[in-house]
Amino acid sequence: xxxxxxGFEAFVESQxxxxxxxxxxxxxxxxxxxxxxxxxxxGSYCRALDEAVAAxxxxxxxxxxxxxxxxxxxGLLGYLAISAPTLGCALQGLVERFPIHQQYSYLRxxxxxxxxxxxxxxxxxxxxxxxxxxxxxxxxxxxxxxxALGNHWAPLEVHFQHAKPEAWQEHRWVFGAEVKFGQARNGxxxxxxxxxxxxxxxxxxxxxxxxxxxDTLAGSRSGPSSLAQxxxxxxxxxxxDGFPQLEDVAIRLNIPIWTLHRRLSREGVSFKVLVEEVRKxxxxxxxxxRPLTISELATKLGYSEVSAFSRAFHRWHGVSPKHWQxxxxxxx
Numbered sequence: 001x002x003x004x005x006x007g008f009e010a011f012v013e014s015q016x017x018x019x020x021x022x023x024x025x026x027x028x029x030x031x032x033x034x035x036x037x038x039x040x041x042x043g044s045y046c047r048a049l050d051e052a053v054a055a056x057x058x059x060x061x062x063x064x065x066x067x068x069x070x071x072x073x074x075g076l077l078g079y080l081a082i083s084a085p086t087l088g089c090a091l092q093g094l095v096e097r098f099p100i101h102q103q104y105s106y107l108r109x110x111x112x113x114x115x116x117x118x119x120x121x122x123x124x125x126x127x128x129x130x131x132x133x134x135x136x137x138x139x140x141x142x143x144x145x146x147x148a149l150g151n152h153w154a155p156l157e158v159h160f161q162h163a164k165p166e167a168w169q170e171h172r173w174v175f176g177a178e179v180k181f182g183q184a185r186n187g188x189x190x191x192x193x194x195x196x197x198x199x200x201x202x203x204x205x206x207x208x209x210x211x212x213x214x215d216t217l218a219g220s221r222s223g224p225s226s227l228a229q230x231x232x233x234x235x236x237x238x239x240x241d242g243f244p245q246l247e248d249v250a251i252r253l254n255i256p257i258w259t260l261h262r263r264l265s266r267e268g269v270s271f272k273v274l275v276e277e278v279r280k281x282x283x284x285x286x287x288x289x290r291p292l293t294i295s296e297l298a299t300k301l302g303y304s305e306v307s308a309f310s311r312a313f314h315r316w317h318g319v320s321p322k323h324w325q326x327x328x329x330x331x332x
Contacts (some may be wrong), residue, residue, distance in 0.1 A: 001036060001037055001038070001039060001040075001075055001076070001077075001100075001101050001102070002032045002033055002035055002036050002037070002038045002039065002040050002075075003033060003036035003037070003073065003074055003075025003076070003077070003078070003101075004040075004045060004074075004075075004101075004102070005032040005033045005040065005045065005048075006033040006036065006069070006073035006074075006075070007033070007065075007068070007069065007073060008023075008032065008033070008048070008052075008065070009023070009030060009032075011064075011065050011068070012052050012055070012056065015052075015055075015056035015058055015061070016056060017052065017055035017056045018055065021055065022048060022051045022052050022055050023048055023051075025047075025051045026044050026045075026047040026048035026050075026051050027041075027044050027047070028040060028044050028045075028048055036075040036076075037075065037076065037217060042102065042103070042104060042105070042122070042124050042127060043124065043126050043127050045133070046122070046127045046129065046130065046132070046133050049061065049062050049065075049132040049133060049136065050129055050132065052065075052132075053132060059165060059166060059167060060135070060165065060167055060170050060171070061132060062131070062132030062133065062134075062135040062136040063132075063135040063136070063139060063170060063171060063174055064170075064174075065136055065139075066135060066136035066137065066138070066139025066140055066142075066143075067139050067143075067174050069136070069139060069140050069143060070143055070147075071140075071143055071144050071147050074140060074144075075101075076101075076210055076213055076214055076217070077094060077097060077098070077100075077101045077214075078144070079206065079210050080093050080094070080097060080207065080210045080211065080214065081093060081094055081144050081147075081199075082144075082147055082199060082200075082201045083199070083201055083202060083203040083204075083206040083207045083210065084199050084202065084207060085198065085199060085202045085204070086148075086195065086196055086197060086198055086199060086202075087145060087148040087149070087194060087195050087196070087197045087198075087199060088195030088196060089199075090144060090148070090199055091109050091118060091141075091144070091145075091195070092109065094107060094141070094144065095107050095108060095109050097214050100214050100217055100218045104122065104123050104124035104233065105120070105121065105122045105123055105124070106119075106120070106121055106123060106233065106237055107119070107120050107141075108120075108237075111192065115156065115189055115190065115191060115192070116189070116190055116191070116192045116195070117185075117187045117188070117189050117190075118141055118187055118188045118190075119185045119186065119187035120134065120137050120138060120141070120186050120187065121134075121161075121185060121186055121236075121237070122134075123232075123233045123236040123237070125278075125281035125282070125285065127285075128284055128285055128288050129288055130161070130162070130285065130288075131160075131162040131165075134160055134161065134162065134186045135160070135171070137186070138158060138160075138175075138186060138187075138188060139174065139175075141188060142155070142175060142188060145188070145190070145194070147199065147200070147201075148194075148197045148198070148199050148200065149194055149197055152176070153176075153194075154175060154176030154177040155175065155177050155188040155189055155190045156177060156178075156189045156190055156191065157177055157178050157179070157180060157188075157189040158171070158175045158177055158178070158179045158180070158187075158188055158189070159179075159180050159183035159184075159185060159186060159187045159188075159189065160179065160180070160181050160182075160183060160186050161182070161183055161184070161185065161186055162181060162182070163181055163182055163291075164181040164182070165181075168181070184240050184300075226267055227260075227263050227264060227267060228264060228267050228269050228274060230253060231249055231253070231260075231264065231271065231274050232274050232277065232278055234248075234249040234252050234253065235249065235274060235275055235278045236278050236282070238302075239275070239278055239279065239282065239301060239302045240299075240300050240301070240302060241302065242302045242304065243275065243302050243304075244275060244302070246260065246261070246271045249271070275302075276312065279301045279302070279312065280312075280316045282300075282301060283297070283301070283313075283316075286300055286301070287325075294306055294309070294310070294321050294322060294325075297309070297321065298310075309321070
């Protein structure tokens with residue numbers, strides 16, 4: 001939704017750049033946030049962040065734009081959060097309704113080794129550079145949590161998939177916590193006891209109104225164009241843990257395994273083919289995050305053996321991954 005661009009133009013210009021020119025180079029027009037429930041292409045939004053980095057010469061633009069982004073600026077989703085009875089309900093509401101706000105992405109909350117994680121990731125294979133969107137988004141979610149817990153509250157850890165930037169100390173200052181880069185997922189790690197904290201603006205009537213508005217909005221929009229696309233989103237979440245299992249995806253989509261298999265066949269694809277498509281699409285994304293060895297790349301794509309990855313890569317590109325890396329390095 002265009003609400004994600006609230007304050008973007010003013011922030012760009014506060015950094016000494018021309019917001020109109022930045023948006024124009026990303027294929028967007030001024031006044032995006034004047035209609036916060038309208039949609040804008042996710043790829044264009046991410047390009048606008050990249051263009052803003054270049055125009056302002058602020059390599060941490062996404063981080064600082066997110067740091068000042070308050071929940072109310074998040075539009076319907078923000079008001080859904082701040083009107084919830086507790087922080088746990090606020091975050092769960094964000095997770096459940098996030099696909100209405102942003103497609104081809106996921107937001108998940110769960111317990112892991114006695115701690116909670118709020119994980120976020122873009123699953124759009126056309127978006128290669130995801131760093132600034134990730135930093136902006138985690139700051140947005142941090143500010144929702146600080147709305148209940150106070151401006152000085154900090155998570156235990158913050159994880160980012162991309163490599164450590166040059167001015168990484170600024171990340172530690174913004175989050176007030178240890179920040180780790182080159183991780184499997186983008187996420188905030190925190191103790192579960194904070195979830196029972198009351199939201200200061202709890203309003204059940206507003207919750208009902210916002211929920212109904214989001215339901216109406218969801219009904220007026222088409223989701224991913226096919227079941228195959230939904231399955232690919234699920235695969236992208238799991239591929240780094242090894243070869244994704246059809247059973248796991250079926251459970252997450254609440255579709256019986258054989259029904260899922262049959263419906264994919266009707267669309268002319270198989271689960272195995274979709275896994276390979278995801279792996280192929282993720283190669284440039286992973287390589288843009290930080291330099292990786294062939295072995296590291298194979299592991300992140302869920303291959304148990306480098307040789308299997310090398311054979312697959314040759315099928316995709318007609319060259320070995322080592323040769324491909326060498327060509328990319330020369331072009332840089």
